[in-house]
Amino acid sequence: MRLLSLLCLLLSLPPAYGGAPVYIGFDAEISHRTSTSDEAIALGLELAVAEINASGGVLGGRPLQLIIKDNRSVPARGIENIEDFAAQPDLVAVFCGKFSPVVLEQLETIHRLGIPLLDPWAAADNIVDNGHQPNYVFRLSLRDSWAMPVMLNHLRRKGIRRIGVLLPNTAWGRSSLQALEAVRDQAPEVTRIRWYNWGDQSMLEHYRALLDTGAEGIVLVANEMEGSILVRELATLPEHQRLPIASHWGISGGDFPAMTGPALQQVDLAVVQTYSFHTPSRPQPATRLLAALKEHHGITSAGQIASPVGLAHAYDLTHILARAINLAGSTDRAKIRDALEQVRDYSGLIKHWPRPFSHDNHEALAPADVFMARYRHDGALVHVEQAQ
Structure with missing residues (x-):
């Protein structure tokens, strides 16, 4: 209903x-x-x-x-x-x-x-x-200041040393940038920050600009619309060009599995969460x-x-x-x-x-309530450890 x-x-x-x-x-x-x-x-x-x-x-x-x-x-x-x-x-x-x-x-x-x-x-x-x-x-x-360290730590644990950052040109994006600046000394090297607008029909140009700087992973702050566009576009690239993504939880504010389709399982994506009915x-x-x-x-x-x-x-x-x-x-x-x-x-x-x-x-x-999750093949959001 x-x-x-x-x-x-x-x-x-x-x-x-x-x-x-x-x-x-x-x-x-x-x-x-x-x-x-x-x-x-x-x-x-x-x-x-x-x-x-x-x-x-x-x-x-x-x-x-x-x-x-x-x-x-x-x-x-x-x-x-x-x-x-x-x-x-x-x-x-x-x-x-x-x-x-x-x-x-x-x-x-x-x-x-x-x-x-x-x-x-x-x-x-x-x-x-x-x-x-x-x-x-x-x-x-x-809070954005709790989400950012968890996303960065997730990428660091994967051995990623250089990251690109995708932010919306909104108050939420600026809040996330402040959160990043607060922990930048402990973060992987930020190669570049790209700003996009809500309603953009493609994210590929922004992504390629980060890829060209030598980024090994991506921090994404996005809602379900722009996030799903990025995932679908990444799935069309050669596998070695699909960088791991640590995403803020805005993408989980919509039916992300339905919006991305099969592309979601072709991209290494994890998303911040604070509660799971599975655990x-x-x-x-x-x-x-x-x-x-x-x-x-x-x-x-x-x-x-x-x-x-x-x-x-x-x-x-x-x-x-x-x-x-x-x-x-x-x-x-x-x-x-x-x-x-x-x-x-x-x-x-x-x-x-x-x-x-x-x-x-x-x-x-x-901050202790925050963790990273993944979408399983059935669309359920589970702790990253459960999705292995």
Whole structure:
């Protein structure tokens, strides 16, 4: 079922019991034709909301209810959506989608209106490191400054000493460059950096420019569209010209195996991830969620979950938010912002958190949660060690 029809169904359902709803907003790239990250985040939200409501809701019996808006990957539209969400009574927080450039442009509005922004995907460091006090952004996701060392270490372990870097000419690309500069002394030699534009129809010229500098591997920061173009083009080259690629996780925000086809297995590509249903650190909640996905959505195996990190992050972040609402004792957004820093002892899908957030730390994950994964022949994303 496509996300839009699923969301229409969710929004048409009446509350299961009495009490005025407490609303959660979700602003994402709903109409983006290749994105699956929005669907994964929505699914994580839905699963968590269903569990919370079945257990009595929040604030003594009020059900959580989702309101979804499409920013069309356009920052101006995203800002308008935040303003609309802020005008909704009893809306306590907004979840964002995967596009860092949209979220970065929303930050001023988020803080001016005092509405908590919960980030289950977008990775630019400055989303959280935004300079605002109090800070209304809370992230359970990756940071570019965590992704870059993991990608570089992956290439280094393969014996690669010289790398080329492909970056999008966006705020996300500039954030990734800052992350690279921060660890450049410990990185393989960077032979050249090439900038491309979203919407480019070919990546081959950029790739050849890096190949010509003597690069032995590639660091790729890309979403599914440009990443799939590169992989398909590389598969047409002689095997000795297909350099190993360490990719940021943007490519996993779409159905990358379908978009690349057989070419994916002809290229040495690994991608950053933060969670795997194939090797969960907490098997019991993973098994429970897989059973719910099978019963309600026809998903019969972990390999069928598109953009699994989006689902996992949104699921845990929703449960943390529900605890914060109850700690705040109201739908007052400033009180909920403060309460998010006070949540304790949450055992989630991803791991157990003694304290997900604090006054000094609005990042629920840590560098140790980041690993490299590969796409198996069946399209499943697994740890690189499992794919050998």
